[in-house]
Amino acid sequence: MRVILARIWRLSLVAVSGRAGWRGLLLYVVILGLSFVGVWFSLQLIAWNKAFYDALENMDGAEAARQIAIFFGLIAVSAGSYLAGQWLRLDLQMLWRRQLTERALDLWVDRRAYWHLRAGYTPYPVDNPDQRVAQDCDAFVKGLIHETLDLISSAVALFSYVALLWSLSSFALSFTLWGAEITIPRYIFWAAFLYVAICSGLTHLLGKRLKSRLFAQEKREADFRHALIQLRENADQIARAGAEGAERRRFAALFDAVRVNWRSLNNQTLVLGLFTRPYQQTILRIPTFVSTPAYFGGAVTLGGMMQLAGAFGQVTQTLSWFIFGYRDLSAFVAVTDRLDGLFRAAAGPAPMPDAPxxxxxxxxxxxxxxxxxxxxxxxxxxxxxxxxxxxxxxxxxxxxxxxxxxxxxxxxxxxxxxxxxxxxxxxxxxxxxxxxxxxxxxSPEGLAASLTWPEDPAGTDRSALAAALARVGLSDRIAMLDVAGPLSTAGxxxxxxxxxxxxxxxxxxxxxxxxxxxxxxxxxxxxxxxxxxxxxxxxxxxxxxxxxxxxxxxxxxxxxxxxxxxxxxxxxxxxxxxxxx
Known part of the structure; x- marks a missing residue:
């Protein structure tokens, strides 16, 4: 766990630094504040449950109608804050992704790590670096924002929910077990923590292999995609040699590796889901069942029982952050491992040990x-x-x-x-x-870029480019100077x-x-x-x-x-x- 957190910390520092560092942190604080509106909404909804169901129990139609109006007002505030937060999250995601991607490109391209970290040139070559830069930077930032915001808001919400549940569960549960009288003060409060602790342990036990499966799936998918890119890049040689059969054999082997690991990943997800899916579907009802003895014992009214169930449910749902997000957390850790491996390898490419x-x-x-x-x-x-x-x-x-x-x-x-x-x-x-x-x-950018590569073609007059083509016997290609992209060099x-x-x-x-x-x-x-x-x-x-x-x-x-x-x-x-x- 310490190693995983250290990797997340290193990458996070890269993402939040740079020229837009303060803007990103300010956005993060605003988004976090909007997530607290969601906590406030949950607390208000718990109080609303008591008022509404008490009005129903007392047959007070006017009060019930007023509570319905209050309910829709709360929904409007909640929906507005949620949508604003989501919009800002996407803005922050691109801001931090840009910073992380630029740093990755600095290490991979500017320091020539792309050359030094090839197989055969270092004892620790980096597989599929294009995927790590293009896809893993995005996935890491997305996971970082999602997991940390949810963790912080859940932690803050937990204090509020726990305080509320403690105040509501002032009564005890008494029962006889094997002839002994047992009394558990504030039993609902302790039941919430015990329930989630047992379920969290079971979740980790059933899903601990997910991370390695997800890591392997990322690699095998990238290998298959890279092979398809190689077919496009070497199309002429393959077609002239009639080597389609050889390429199909290679694709079949690579896709078979994808399929085998996918099946293993799917099986592991099913094993985890056999527990987590019923848990998710029952967690909103368990609080009502647990608080039923208090209602039958006369300790609370129907509205009070619903309020108590709401508080219990919020505590268990907040504590279940680990359970609900286990698969996403596993994917986030796998992405972190891959991206941190790229950063560490590119920062100091390991030389071959036997070569001076x-x-x-x-x-x-x-x-x-x-x-x-x-x-x-x-x-x-x-x-x-x-x-x-x-x-x-x-x-x-x-x-x-x-x-x-x-x-x-x-x-x-x-x-x-x-x-x-x-x-x-x-x-x-x-x-x-x-x-x-x-x-x-x-150059993939076209004929003009090929003539001035690695310099920017915008710095050279078209007439100079045309004259150079004419001098090497390619006057027929001058018209293609005005065509951008690989079409101008095709054929x-x-x-x-x-x-x-x-x-x-x-x-x-x-x-x-x-x-x-x-x-x-x-x-x-x-x-x-x-x-x-x-x-x-x-x-x-x-x-x-x-x-x-x-x-x-x-x-x-x-x-x-x-x-x-x-x-x-x-x-x-x-x-x-x-x-x-």
């Missing part, structure tokens, strides 16, 4: 890129082939070659500061860096996506350019054309190119071979030689 993290990366004040004694490691701990020492100056164009699996892409990640595993020293110059991957990233081949990536480089004009198989989908002639374009447009940029085919049109000044026997080969720039001649 001794790469020293510092700024290079002289503007030169230097690698000294660099030896990279896989996350599993295995060392990759050594990287030869080298210095790179502005205008240098280095070709990194070697067989597949020798760590070429990993070296680019280490140079850019992303890869953490290894040893050695990397001095990196300042200025603008740009990394171009093999796939040619296309592009991988080669066309790589041309768009080259256009992005022309627009960004980086000081350091990292190309990772960035033209692999182009035919040799088109590849040389694109590389020559980069060379002409960015003569002073430092370029590192990972490629299996020699990128001759780039004007390579040096080749670095990765493998068992790495080496550095200086290569004369053909263009510079021709100029000198």
């Amino acid at each position: 993290r001794a790469l020293e990366r510092r700024a290079a004040p002289d503007g030169l890129l230097r690698l000294e004694g660099v030896r990279l490691h896989a996350p599993s701990g295995g060392a990759l082939d050594p990287v030869p020492d080298f210095i790179m100056r502005p205008g240098d164009r280095i070709w990194i070659s070697g067989p597949s699996g020798q760590g070429k892409s990993t070296l680019l990640a280490a140079i850019s500061g992303l890869w953490p595993y290894g040893r050695g020293r990397i001095a990196a110059p300042g200025g603008r860096w740009l990394f171009v991957p093999q796939g040619g990233y296309l 592009l081949s991988q080669g066309q996506a790589q041309r768009i990536a080259i256009a992005r480089v022309l627009l960004a004009r980086p000081d350091v350019l990292l190309l990772d198989e960035a033209t692999s989908a182009l035919d040799p002639a088109a590849e040389q054309e694109m590389l020559a374009l980069l060379r002409r447009e960015l003569p002073q940029a430092a370029v590192i190119c990972v490629a299996h085919r020699p990128p001759e049109a780039l004007g390579i000044t040096r080749r670095i071979d990765l493998g068992p026997e790495p080496g550095v080969e200086a290569r004369p720039d053909p263009g510079a030689a021709r100029a000198a001649g």
